[in-house]
């Protein structure tokens with residue numbers, strides 16, 4: 001089944017110069033990258049991304065981690081598309097807990113648990129189709145993705161926006 005999935009290279013991955021290594025590992029999936037960008041993550045975006053974990057005791061620390069307060073204030077977001085994309089990316093990504101993850105997976109190789117108990121696991125990958133849709137729509141506008149993944153509509157807006165001077 002053809003699917004799409006959201007990948008984030010988290011601030012620890014960027015700080016440790018792991019972008020190239022992680023993208024090289026993900027190329028083993030033979031999936032297509034259909035969107036990519038670097039983002040400074042706001043609290044609102046971090047909260048919405050991890051909304052399902054809002055009652056966890058580590059939620060606030062998790063937000064700070066995703067916002068880059070402990071590393072660099074940026075995240076690389078990508079959409080991978082192709083056959084069985086969600087499971088193929090999750091398999092190379094490895095388990096949530098980096099100490100339990102397969103040592104040759106990305107999280108097993110590059111992740112760690114901080115003294116505050118946060119799993120710094122270098123990357124995020126969507127867990128199922130419903131979450132992938134919610135997350136891709138949260139991180140990307142339709143025009144930032146070169147494939148037609150979900151239905152769109154056109155709206156007329158008069159908004160001020162910044163252009164090159």
Ligand code: TYD
Pocket residue numbers: 053058062095096117118119120121124125127
């Ligand atoms: P979760 O969505 O459960 O896992 P995954 O990222 O594998 O889909 O958790 C989101 C992030 O929260 C996870 O990548 C790391 C962090 N986390 C902790 O810091 N401690 C924990 O006990 C758990 C379960 C997650």
